[in-house]
Amino acid sequence: MNTGEILGVVVASVLLLIVVGVFFIRRPGREETSLVVDRPAPAVSLSSRLAKTRNALSGRLSGLFGGPLNDAFWDQLEETLIAADIGPVTSARIVDQVKASKPVDGQAARTSLRDEMVAGLTGPDRSFHMTTRPSVILVVGVNGTGKTTSIAKLARRLQHEEKRVVLGAADTFRAGAIDQLRMWADRLGVEFVDAETGADPASVAYRAIERARATDADVVIVDTAGRLHNNKNLMEQLAKVVRVLEREAGEIDNVMLVVDATTGQNGIVQAEAFVGVAPVNGIILTKMDGTAKGGVVAAIEHETGVPVRFIGVGESMDDLVPFEPAAFVDALLD
Amino acid sequence: MFDNLTNRFSDVFRQISGKGKIREQDLDEVLRDVRMALLEADVNVGVAGNLLRRVRERALGSEVQQSLTPGQQIIKVVNEELIQTLGSDTAELAKPTKPPLIISMVGLQGSGKTTSAGKLAKQLKDAGKRPILVAADLQRPAAIEQLIVLGERVGVPVYSEQKSKPARLVKAALKEADRMGNDVVIIDTAGRLQIDKELMDELADVSKVAQPDETLLVVDAMTGQVAVDVAQGFLDRIRVTGIVMSKLDGDARGGAAISVREVTGCPIKFAGVGEGLDQFEVFHPERMASRILGMGDVLTLIEKAETAFDEEEAERTAEKMARNEFDLDDFLDQMSKLRKMGPLKQLLGMIPGASAALAGADVDEADLSRVEAIIRSMTAAERSNPNLIDKSRKQRIARGSGSTTQAVTALLKQFGQAKQMMSAVMSGGAMPSLEALQNPGAFGGGVATKQRPVQTGPVRGQNRVKGKKKKKK
Ligand SMILES: Nc1nc2c(ncn2[C@@H]2O[C@H](COP(=O)(O)OP(=O)(O)OP(=O)(O)O)[C@@H](O)[C@H]2O)c(=O)[nH]1
Ligand SMILES: [Mg+2]
Numbered sequence: 001m002n003t004g005e006i007l008g009v010v011v012a013s014v015l016l017l018i019v020v021g022v023f024f025i026r027r028p029g030r031e032e033t034s035l036v037v038d039r040p041a042p043a044v045s046l047s048s049r050l051a052k053t054r055n056a057l058s059g060r061l062s063g064l065f066g067g068p069l070n071d072a073f074w075d076q077l078e079e080t081l082i083a084a085d086i087g088p089v090t091s092a093r094i095v096d097q098v099k100a101s102k103p104v105d106g107q108a109a110r111t112s113l114r115d116e117m118v119a120g121l122t123g124p125d126r127s128f129h130m131t132t133r134p135s136v137i138l139v140v141g142v143n144g145t146g147k148t149t150s151i152a153k154l155a156r157r158l159q160h161e162e163k164r165v166v167l168g169a170a171d172t173f174r175a176g177a178i179d180q181l182r183m184w185a186d187r188l189g190v191e192f193v194d195a196e197t198g199a200d201p202a203s204v205a206y207r208a209i210e211r212a213r214a215t216d217a218d219v220v221i222v223d224t225a226g227r228l229h230n231n232k233n234l235m236e237q238l239a240k241v242v243r244v245l246e247r248e249a250g251e252i253d254n255v256m257l258v259v260d261a262t263t264g265q266n267g268i269v270q271a272e273a274f275v276g277v278a279p280v281n282g283i284i285l286t287k288m289d290g291t292a293k294g295g296v297v298a299a300i301e302h303e304t305g306v307p308v309r310f311i312g313v314g315e316s317m318d319d320l321v322p323f324e325p326a327a328f329v330d331a332l333l334d
Numbered sequence: 335m336f337d338n339l340t341n342r343f344s345d346v347f348r349q350i351s352g353k354g355k356i357r358e359q360d361l362d363e364v365l366r367d368v369r370m371a372l373l374e375a376d377v378n379v380g381v382a383g384n385l386l387r388r389v390r391e392r393a394l395g396s397e398v399q400q401s402l403t404p405g406q407q408i409i410k411v412v413n414e415e416l417i418q419t420l421g422s423d424t425a426e427l428a429k430p431t432k433p434p435l436i437i438s439m440v441g442l443q444g445s446g447k448t449t450s451a452g453k454l455a456k457q458l459k460d461a462g463k464r465p466i467l468v469a470a471d472l473q474r475p476a477a478i479e480q481l482i483v484l485g486e487r488v489g490v491p492v493y494s495e496q497k498s499k500p501a502r503l504v505k506a507a508l509k510e511a512d513r514m515g516n517d518v519v520i521i522d523t524a525g526r527l528q529i530d531k532e533l534m535d536e537l538a539d540v541s542k543v544a545q546p547d548e549t550l551l552v553v554d555a556m557t558g559q560v561a562v563d564v565a566q567g568f569l570d571r572i573r574v575t576g577i578v579m580s581k582l583d584g585d586a587r588g589g590a591a592i593s594v595r596e597v598t599g600c601p602i603k604f605a606g607v608g609e610g611l612d613q614f615e616v617f618h619p620e621r622m623a624s625r626i627l628g629m630g631d632v633l634t635l636i637e638k639a640e641t642a643f644d645e646e647e648a649e650r651t652a653e654k655m656a657r658n659e660f661d662l663d664d665f666l667d668q669m670s671k672l673r674k675m676g677p678l679k680q681l682l683g684m685i686p687g688a689s690a691a692l693a694g695a696d697v698d699e700a701d702l703s704r705v706e707a708i709i710r711s712m713t714a715a716e717r718s719n720p721n722l723i724d725k726s727r728k729q730r731i732a733r734g735s736g737s738t739t740q741a742v743t744a745l746l747k748q749f750g751q752a753k754q755m756m757s758a759v760m761s762g763g764a765m766p767s768l769e770a771l772q773n774p775g776a777f778g779g780g781v782a783t784k785q786r787p788v789q790t791g792p793v794r795g796q797n798r799v800k801g802k803k804k805k806k807k
Contacts, residue, residue, distance in 0.1 A: 007708075007741050007744050007748070008745070010705045011705060011748040012752060013682055014665070014669050014705070015756065018669075018672070019655075082373055082559070084559070085376075085558040085560070087373070087374070088369075089370075142556070142584070143581060143609070144443070144554065174480070175481075175487070176477065176478075176479040176481075176483055177476075177480075179475070179479040180474070180475045180477075183476055184475060228581065228583060228584040228585075229584070230584060230585045260444060260554075261560075262557050262560050262564070263556050263557070264376030264556060264557060264558025264589070264590065265375070265376055287443065287444075290442070290560070291528070293560075296558065315474070
């Protein structure tokens, strides 16, 4: 940051504090300085049934849909959605939608809920893109979500489609990351583009494309280091990888954001940030073999329009299956 | 950012009539917002329910403190309850009667066990211990290599065997540690799902062999509702003694910390705050509480502000801002008062999201002094009318304050934009979005968290919305 920018931050910070201070100090008894902000509908509709306290959820929806449609039913329905990481605001919106459909009984409510959610999920596009040759797949996401493993799984699928694949080890940062991808490449028997720890990821990505051309491969899959989306430098580094790939391939056919199903509401900000620096056009939702429901992807699809394309259901290379909205929702309501 | 802040504060800072004791209806209003905040922060929905019930019991009928409104008083209770749930920050590692201290790192896949093991090894080594790392993750490809690299980096030996069973390997590692005189053994186990019977059996075997003094469950700060299941699942099979929250350098609010604490009762012993091996800290419950709630610290800020500013002055300032008459003199004056309240960075840290929105910029006191110097180098006329400042005046000011003309320009530009903003805000009645306070170009990148526009409609209309909302109940 240069001097001017730092001073800019100082001025902004000080003014911010002044404004906050002024607001708070003027507070008592003055209606016109109230901090009430006009909110969009969801929060308002929430009000009717919140602030109830109860013990930890047990049994969740089991039996719920058989009972009467009273307040307890709607509360519990909402809690079930929240427990699936759909988020309080979205959950409230969904419950309102179901209510508005005026179901006659629990079963009707369930059907309406399911339809509502499935409709919300069905993205415009769930296929693999292959417009260039070699076709590029870039895999991105925060730390530890399952990027490298998912790459092995994607390569496996492509092998089944008789495609020749090159893997590029552009995670040159995390200890052991290059070895990890190499081991998968060996197991799969696919071409591997090596790198030195600390090498420039963009140059590894470039070499991977070069290698694909030289070996007449169909697809290049580029691994990237896990990075927290609020780390500006690392996100800029990713932007550079994207630029190089776009320049070389013309277009990155598939930019896959890997989201861990255990992720809570932060997943939304994550997705927004990655979409902001890379042309993300698909989500891989991993670790769906666990007890996490992965409901945050509903909000992610809603906010970013990026469809979930695959889910990861285990640690081996065959554990990747196409995302099925209906099955996903059923599992979520289980 | 401010959007969220105001949303969460809506009821808290609304005039809840009357002082005295906290009433049921105050509680309903405020706890509704608190519940939303907790759920948005990923506190488990059941755990949030328990917590709110405790708050209700504590707060109902309690006396409202002089400087606070009932709403703020309730938030204070919530904050205290959160801190209490999160535990004390003096949690230390166990001290075995006879060395070595055996530590086992456990958790889900990708939670950060290996990195945390490396960080812990470094910390203990720096404290004069002789740790050894044990590569017992025989599951993930290159997990052993990863630990070996980390061991090299921190200068700690790593025990590994390529083909073995984890329990057998750990037994051999303990022997090795004994032979080499290591007084700490840190075992990195494979990530596993708490419902994976086979792998959980394996972990139980490892625990039986190792008899760890500490079993640290590593939990990703981004974890959602499932944190409760995970913690319970591990607890069912092994004795967990502590928690490590990883990836706290992200911007997740980290409600999982509450969930896990509530389920396990184990202290949160460490916080991972970066990928660097020294980015490992003791856990601070106060900071975590305000991060989760997103309001706790603001109470401290109010208390501080009340000692520095008085109400009349705040009123005058607000009017000036509204009329767009807030000038550099006022700015200088307010800034010196702010500085008396504490370091700018600390103050900013009390506003939820402020540091994130400022792109993590490190503002130190020297920068503040530079801003002050530049403004002080202006004439009185320039301070009240910055438009006067042309190129040659800029050069003079830069010389006078020992800075550059670019810096003077940047300062004036930022001030001009912010002033516009404040005027709009103060006449509108809503809190500003920080983004608008910033010079949009100054922070580059499209990485900043997306914000929804803050609505600046008249307040009365908004209160009507609130009114409607109440009737619905
Ligand atoms: N149970 C389960 N584990 C998975 C799944 N996908 C990945 N994992 C595991 O999660 C852990 C992390 O996976 P990686 O592929 O190394 O994750 P990454 O995103 O590449 O991690 P970094 O490169 O360190 O950011 C490994 O132990 C994987 O085996 C899945 O679908 N289910
Ligand atoms: Mg990886």
